[in-house]
Amino acid sequence: MSLLEAERIKLFTTRSPWWCGLLAIALPVGLTALIATQAGGPGSAEFDASATQLLTGLGRSVVMVMAALSITSEYRFGTIRATFQAVPNRTSALLAKTAVTAVPAALIGAVVGFGSWAVFRLIHPDPALALDSAADWRAVAGQPLVFAITAVLSLGVGILIRQTAGAVAVLLVYSLLVEGLVGLIPKIGDDIQHWMPFFAADRFIGVQADAPGLQELPLGPWGYLAYFAAIAVAVLAAGILSAGRRDA
Amino acid sequence: MIEATGLTKHYGRTVAVDNLSFTVGEGRVTGFLGPNGAGKSTTMRMILGLDSPTSGDVRIDGQHYRDLHQPLRTVGALLDAKWVHPNRSARAHLRWLAAATKLPRSRIDQVLDLVGLGAVANKNAGGFSLGMSQRLGIAAALLGDPRVLLFDEPVNGLDPEGILWIRKFMHQLADEGRTVFVSSHLLSEMAQTAQDLVVIGRGKLIYQGTVDEFIANATESTVLVRSPTLEKLGEHLLAAGAGISDDGDALRVSGMDSAAIGELAATRQIVLHELSPQVGSLEQAFIHLTGDTVEYRTEEPALGTTEEGPTA
Structure with a gap:
């Protein structure tokens, strides 16, 4: 418990997590509001609750930066050495940091998920947006899970790379570009894409579930969530293992 | 230990x-x-x-x-005073260290007062001068007594x-x-x-x-003497078994202390202008011992503190 307390103090005594948190909420919710004002003109397609979640990825990207920063800034400023001095068991210290990063990420995810849905419905009241199926609930209430797992994955990458610029570049370029571009590879592109971690996260949320290319997938929504979580845990484990072996 | x-x-x-x-x-x-x-x-x-x-x-x-x-x-340690997040206050820095070690919060104010940072405890550590950072580092080292x-x-x-x-x-x-x-x-x-x-x-x-x-x-003690009749003095010193070497307008005498040199000069009726014992400095001792081990050296290492760049 003392380790969680120490990490909690660390997280909340600098300003950047607060700004990241604010941005992670304001960006997707604000832009969703803008979309809602333009939604549902004549001839537009039918939509459901998952349509309100299209821009949550923006918040997820900010959470990635926040989670990676929480560890890379410790390497940058040398406080990681003070941490390991106080807590020589590096696995415990890093697991405490993981918990303290994942919980706020989940909270942000909850606000983003329900906030986007609520603001959409407020601006564009439509009975189709009601949360009346398991898929609808998953799309909105599933965000905390996806955000928390994203934070764990990003923290793992941060521990492995140690440099803020490197870790943030890898995470953003990978999640925003690489996964999408992989699909352009002829023949095998789609098969590879079906096993990409953020693709998996989106399938759990059910974003664009009606799209033609997304009908025959190897896993169901919960299977994809488990797969996404497994990758995050593997990356974190690799990070913790490397931190234990390398000189701090 | x-x-x-x-x-x-x-x-x-x-x-x-x-x-x-x-x-x-x-x-x-x-x-x-x-x-x-x-x-x-x-x-x-x-x-x-x-x-x-x-x-x-x-x-x-x-x-x-x-x-x-x-x-x-x-164990308390101060390895690098800059190992502090610049946007975190001095007190907050000590707070998380204290939390990780289950120390009471009252201890934080104790060590802050001990190093004289009580007045700036809520200021961000990034704005501290080197001296203040060192004090904060010492406060952190002393936290757990x-x-x-x-x-x-x-x-x-x-x-x-x-x-x-x-x-x-x-x-x-x-x-x-x-x-x-x-x-x-x-x-x-x-x-x-x-x-x-x-x-x-x-x-x-x-x-x-x-x-x-x-x-x-590691050092050899010598005595510096000056006299209007330096050559004459030198001869007598050599005869008495001392080692001498020229040092500008003075003589550097080894193997004989200043009292013996003074007595010798008095019995020979030689006027002395200076008689000063030269205690070997730590620098000399250091160079004497580490002369072979300085990693990057200048042609003539004048000081033991030959720069190598930052010690990582």
């Missing part, structure tokens, strides 16, 4: 610390001396379990650092007042029975701060013992 046995650290093909064995005793200030790049910081990081030795080990009161329960209660204290180059870049403060502080800590291990590449500083010395060069142990012995062993 700190005991290192056969401590060795390789970085790739570079040998930073080479089979280093030494002990640091309680109730004394022990200086850890060596030119820049000699491996002092690496050794300190290994003591704290931050770097793992390639071979050998180092124990604190018989235990490895990793096995200490709440180690800040046993540890028996063993490590300081890496604590007076680097400090003003004279700060240096004096740190020096007094170390003595006070040692007088309380603590183990105090302070590194420096400044010999004059160590002569005034430390009672014992561990001297290393290129990662190897060169000397371990008291400061006084170190100076006595």
